Amino acid sequence: MQTTIHVTINGKKRSDTVEPRLLLIHYLRETVGLTGPHIGCETSICGACTVNVDGKAIKSCAMFAVQANGCDVLTIEGLARDGKLDPMQQAFWNEHGLQCGFCTPGMIMTAKQILERNPHPTEAEIRDGLGGNLCRCTGYQHIVNAVKAVAAGKGA
Amino acid sequence: MISQQFEYSAPATLQEALDLLANEGAKPLAGGMSLIPMMKLRLAAPEQLIDIGRLRELNYIRREGEQMHIGAGTTHWDVESSPIVRAHCPLLSETVSNIGDIQVRNRGTIGGSAAHADPSADYPAAFCALEAQFKLVKKGGERVVGASDFFVDMLTTALESGEIIAEVIVPVEQRGTGVSYQKCVQPASGFAIVGVAVRVSSEFVRIGVTGLGAKAYRATNAEEIYTSTHDAAKAAAVVADGADSNSDIHASASYRKHLARIYTQRALKEAASRMG
Numbered sequence: 001m002q003t004t005i006h007v008t009i010n011g012k013k014r015s016d017t018v019e020p021r022l023l024l025i026h027y028l029r030e031t032v033g034l035t036g037p038h039i040g041c042e043t044s045i046c047g048a049c050t051v052n053v054d055g056k057a058i059k060s061c062a063m064f065a066v067q068a069n070g071c072d073v074l075t076i077e078g079l080a081r082d083g084k085l086d087p088m089q090q091a092f093w094n095e096h097g098l099q100c101g102f103c104t105p106g107m108i109m110t111a112k113q114i115l116e117r118n119p120h121p122t123e124a125e126i127r128d129g130l131g132g133n134l135c136r137c138t139g140y141q142h143i144v145n146a147v148k149a150v151a152a153g154k155g156a
Numbered sequence: 157m158i159s160q161q162f163e164y165s166a167p168a169t170l171q172e173a174l175d176l177l178a179n180e181g182a183k184p185l186a187g188g189m190s191l192i193p194m195m196k197l198r199l200a201a202p203e204q205l206i207d208i209g210r211l212r213e214l215n216y217i218r219r220e221g222e223q224m225h226i227g228a229g230t231t232h233w234d235v236e237s238s239p240i241v242r243a244h245c246p247l248l249s250e251t252v253s254n255i256g257d258i259q260v261r262n263r264g265t266i267g268g269s270a271a272h273a274d275p276s277a278d279y280p281a282a283f284c285a286l287e288a289q290f291k292l293v294k295k296g297g298e299r300v301v302g303a304s305d306f307f308v309d310m311l312t313t314a315l316e317s318g319e320i321i322a323e324v325i326v327p328v329e330q331r332g333t334g335v336s337y338q339k340c341v342q343p344a345s346g347f348a349i350v351g352v353a354v355r356v357s358s359e360f361v362r363i364g365v366t367g368l369g370a371k372a373y374r375a376t377n378a379e380e381i382y383t384s385t386h387d388a389a390k391a392a393a394v395v396a397d398g399a400d401s402n403s404d405i406h407a408s409a410s411y412r413k414h415l416a417r418i419y420t421q422r423a424l425k426e427a428a429s430r431m432g
Contacts, residue, residue: 001161001162001163001164003164019161020161020162020163020164020205021158021159021160021161021162021195023158023196042157042196043157043193043196044189044192044193044259044260045344045345047257047259050259056233056262056263057258057259057262058259058262058263059259059260059263062188062189062192062193062260062263063188063192063263064164064188064192066164066166066207067185067188067207067209069166110258110259113258113262114258117237129258131257131258131346132256132257132258132259132260132346133257
């Protein structure tokens with residue numbers, strides 16, 4: 001019971017033969033070797049595994065790799081360009097939007113989706129948008145500040 | 157957490173999917189936001205998954221006369237962000253934006269939520285208030301079932317083996333109708349401890365309740381009282397009468413009933429203020 005999938009990950013095409021029950025997060029971490037997306041709760045609550053599939057932020061612990069067949073997957077590793085951090089990554093750095101860093105890859109992927117859909121969100125909209133990503137260190141204040149900074153054009 | 161082994165097929169057409177779903181042990185997979193967590197917990201262990209999440213045939217939103225037709229595979233985000241839905245069925249827009257989080261709404265589908273029939277899901281409150289109709293299809297058959305007959309019990313619907321929802325049909329809201337969805341959210345899961353969807357106009361009122369009992373229901377007794385009195389408090393007072401209320405660590409049965417009354421009152425008042 002193996003299926004071959006063809007996926008574009010961070011701009012690179014690849015094909016792999018996988019068991020249908022392999023979750024996308026395990027495929028990314030163990031088959032592809034991208035350990036940026038993290039495994040937190042494994043119950044689609046915490047959002048640490050958030051990656052972007054075909055333009056949409058999704059929880060990769062709640063999706064089978066076979067469902068990503070033919071899709072474009074973007075992980076935290078695919079954001080920086082030529083050694084330059086993505087504005088959202090830079091803003092998390094500037095604003096101290098992390099302490100232990102465990103939730104950060106998922107936070108950043110979700111935060112980018114929030115601004116793609118609503119470039120100038122209110123603080124309430126940012127907090128609501130990040131509702132599916134849990135952070136146990138920061139109390140969220142600096143994370144929200146980072147998203148606000150990017151919205152204000154201060155990410156880079 | 158890894159699910160049990162299963163065979164996976166991704167049919168290219170709805171017809172092909174229905175042929176495969178006629179097999180014993182086959183289960184449809186759409187967004188997977190309910191099924192995959194259940195498979196990981198091994199509460200569900202289908203032998204064969206038929207991926208209907210890629211079928212464009214099930215992914216559309218269109219207005220036909222006085223009805224909105226929404227393909228069962230339409231994601232929560234597609235409903236939430238649809239200008240047609242916002243203009244013609246604002247109760248669905250408001251309700252769907254309350255489901256889960258961005259990531260869940262990006263994957264979860266309207267048909268999947270209905271078919272899963274979680275007693276705490278948001279959508280069913282709106283389906284009841286809207287008297288939604290579900291077009292169900294299976295190999296060699298098609299039928300339409302109304303929301304009140306579709307939701308049978310906890311996680312149980314009128315869907316037969318091999319049958320899937322193809323489309324959800326809801327009325328186009330007429331000018332002068334106010335709507336509201338009021339929800340007491342369980343903060344960790346995002347599910348509704350109680351959620352109440354209301355549509356009200358000078359001619360009618362509809363009240364749908366989720367989270368209180370084993371299945372979402374239309375509170376016709378409260379509707380009748382509101383119709384005759386236009387008093388939100390009096391109508392809300394009976395909304396939980398006769399309901400077999402759920403009880404868990406988040407809310408006891410009597411507290412849930414209390415919440416249903418409070419949130420019904422809020423929803424009625426908010427909807428009435430939006431009648432315009």
